[in-house]
Amino acid sequence: MAKRKTTRNGAEGAATAPKNAPKAAKQSKKEAPEAPGKVEQFKEYFDQSIVEMKKVTWPTRKEAVATSAAVLVLVIFMSLFLGIVDLGLSKAIEAILS
Numbered sequence: 141m142a143k144r145k146t147t148r149n150g151a152e153g154a155a156t157a158p159k160n161a162p163k164a165a166k167q168s169k170k171e172a173p174e175a176p177g178k179v180e181q182f183k184e185y186f187d188q189s190i191v192e193m194k195k196v197t198w199p200t201r202k203e204a205v206a207t208s209a210a211v212l213v214l215v216i217f218m219s220l221f222l223g224i225v226d227l228g229l230s231k232a233i234e235a236i237l238s
Contacts, residue, residue, distance in 0.1 A: 176184070197209070
């Protein structure tokens with residue numbers, strides 16, 4: 141019994157494409173449309189930015205004030221903490237070196 145060749149997709153038969161199949165390589169390549177200019181690109185970018193900005197959920201004034209206050213308190217706390225640690229380490233180094 142003769143062995144049959146299988147194609148890549150597993151179908152039995154000839155391993156090559158039929159002779160009457162169109163060949164993409166011989167077809168003339170159509171030129172791609174020209175890329176838009178810088179002005180058109182900027183306009184498209186600006187239009188898309190406006191669309192995206194409309195999707196944003198902005199915080200209320202109360203939420204903005206509350207989160208800003210929380211950040212300010214945290215910054216003050218961390219500044220004091222790091223200042224005290226720095227002062228302590230500098231005194232420790234000074235004591236070691238003297």
